[in-house]
Amino acid sequence: MDFNAEKSVTVGNKGKGIRSDCHITLELTNEGGRQIAIESKVQVLYGDDIRRQVNEMLDYFEIGHVKILIEDSGALSYILAARLEAAVRMVKPSVKEYLLPMLPENQYHTSREKNRFSRLYLPGNTPSLAINAGIHKPDGIILDLEDAVAPARKFEARYLVRNTLRSVDFYGAERMVRINQVPAGLDDLEYVIPHNVNLLLVPKCENTEQLRLVNERVAAIKARTGNKEPVWLMPIIESALGVMKAFEIAQCENVVSLAIGLEDYTADLGVKRTQEGNESFFARCMLVNACKAAGIQAIDSVYSDVGNMEGLKENVLRSKALGFNGMGCIHPRQIKVIHENFAPDKDEIEKAKKIYLAFQDATEKGLGVVSLGTKMIDPPVVKRAVNTIELALKTGKLPVDWKEQMLTEKA
């Protein structure tokens, strides 16, 4: 099929190593009807299905004369739909959106205090990685429209992210999108807010005005679509200025946590990012302090050596010791290590159990002071123990009936 280089557009990916995606070349013509060529790796099984879907979409967008070449490497139908819609929009401005049904299992919401140990970054324009992301049970899944998408692909990525939010089962993970830097990122919101996103990551955040703009646009879209559920914000602090403004940012409406982005931060400082992280020690402490002062969660940067599980573990333990509540990950293999090491360890749980029971005992007896043996326990220590127990329960490190079990052991 021959295309006019000036009039035709291309979207998607093809070639060696590309899976679950398709590449579409499209050109509007004035006559000749619909010429649709399909070259698919799954031709025998889904060739007819692909052709039917393409025709349905062309009907929807009222396109009668067109040349389309689809080079398919096993794209699921929501991926094909995203690619074709992006191509159509490039040549035919329209306000109509081609929306596939929203999966009912994706219509859940998250709370401000939700556990956020791990959040898995997925490049917004690489469909193969999103399909199975949820089965690895990260606390959150981030569809990234920012750094992981090349500038020339930002347009098509929005359609894919939108369709992913609707059609891919997130298996209970918090549904997150990293938008582009404000103000450009505000336009991303149209593609994600109506599709039940739980949390937005706002990159390169340096002032509260950026967040005010995001909140304002989110509220406008929600009002239009009748959506009343909260959309939480996780600003990412990635510069010296951002670090200095961390506390103000942490106090903004809908902000549930701050994340730190150390690649950009160290670049801003003009220093090298090291394994030990001394260069970012101040920034990390500052961020943790700002978050705790504002009563929100502090989230650490990603650990980029995906093959090094020992290094990741050390990193997590250091991060936890500084007061962070979670960190990003860029490979599903990192999730387990992050969960296991952010979760309270055996000693912490054992200690917390004793304090918790002593606290319960004191409360029942109406005592003002909690004591363990001859030692008095301060209220903040009690609070920490209660938090530890809650986390241990949430992460399955402690059975629900642990109190009964302890009593039986004693007996």
Next chain:
Amino acid sequence: MKKCDNFVINAAGRKVPTLVNGQEVVAFKGLRQHRPAGRKYASPIPTCIDYPDDGNKIVPSLAEALKKCGLKDGMTISTHHHLRDGDLVSNMIFDIAHDMGVRDLVWLPSASFPCNDPLIKYLEDGTINRIEGSMNGPLGKFTTLGGMKGCAVLRSHGGRVQAIQDGEVHIDIAVIAAPTADAFGNANALNGKSACGILGYALADYMYADKVIIVTDNLIPFPCMPMQVQGNYVDYVVQVDQIGIPEKIVSGTTEVTKSPDRLLLAEWTARFCDEAGLLHDGCSIQSGAGGTSLSVGIYFEEMLKARGQKARFAFGGSTKYLVRMLENGVLDYILDAQAFDLEAVRSARENPNHIDLSVLQAYNYHSKGNYTSMTDIMILGATEIDTNFNGNVVTHSDGLLLHGIGGWQNCLHARNVIIPIPLFRDRIPVLVDNVTTLCGPGELIDVIVTERGIAINPKRTDLIEKMKGSSLPIKTIQELKEEAEKICGKPARPRFTDEPVAVIKWVDGTVIDTVWKLEK
């Protein structure tokens, strides 16, 4: 002569021929139903009169050796596959046959590899009539599109030696590529630049063939020890520069999967075995060299070690991970028919508990017992599994023949057969209503582990009972199939003609299914 004729519906409900390439065959009768009759096949009685007293059987070239063996139209030539994708010898045979103008040969490899794709031209020009063995990649596609003159016959490794032993296949000439040999024909695979460790697939060939040729690139003075091939069976020895490309023979090192999805399958598989009580002191296991299987093995090692237990034997192919288990005392024996990496080759050479085993001993169903049925845990793969737990390993859902059976059918006889597979590959569901080609009856497949849930065969009420209350996601196979179709959409079926291109043999030599030519 028609490729196939006299079709019947066999006990598995599949339409199969009872006349294949002019030879009568038996349709599958159901599990444990077919009893062979008669005596084993034997090669003609040789005499020392015809062989040199000094034991020197060397002839200057493979061409001359083939001529001396009387190579002519219609003969069956067997080879073994332990040089894997690095094999240079199989193609040499047919280059020579082609130059001699010989036609209608039958090639009986124990497996074929992409390196054998050049043989397509000899299938096209009639030098080779058909392959009885496995057809991978382009050879498989060529076959499924009806390119082969005869009907291909696919057998398991055990089925191949059963067919040779029972005389269903008569080998005129066995050509055995040997990494080390002496002039008498004793040979092994432990030493030499093309060392591949074990020659577990060659035993039946040289015992039952009329003529046997050893081809080696490492000729040493008599005696070649240990003798994995006994020279008393050998007619001629040929020395060549190179029998294989070393880096394609064994991988320098096999690696566990880095795919997070496959790692999850491996972890769940190991946890399943553990929770169901299958992994215990003295247990026996087999898992292959695929990335997922290797990872399962590593989990097994950790679990056994943590409990101070060990496995009695591991079976099938060996890798550096099995070798590590053996050397760390978590495993007593490796019973080995093929070495997958250099560490495994080293161990086979050095460790007396790493035992060289032939498939004739281990897999042959027409034998007085079978190692596979004594194995506790068997980890296998599949291209498709249907809702009755039937399995396919040779064709893909689009109907193309792309893999051999390997030892898969034989291994189904283990006590617990567990298949970790993704629910779908790209867009193609692995769980289907009906397998495209039936290779193994569902009665023998116990557990399917996918990334979205684990299905236990309903007949395994013991396993279902044991897994009650498990935190693993146990689902029915129907639920899993529906989940796959919800994600991928319901696939269309490939359109076949009524022309058979290959038959699939069961372990007892009966025909379990037919592969049909695809519509263009």
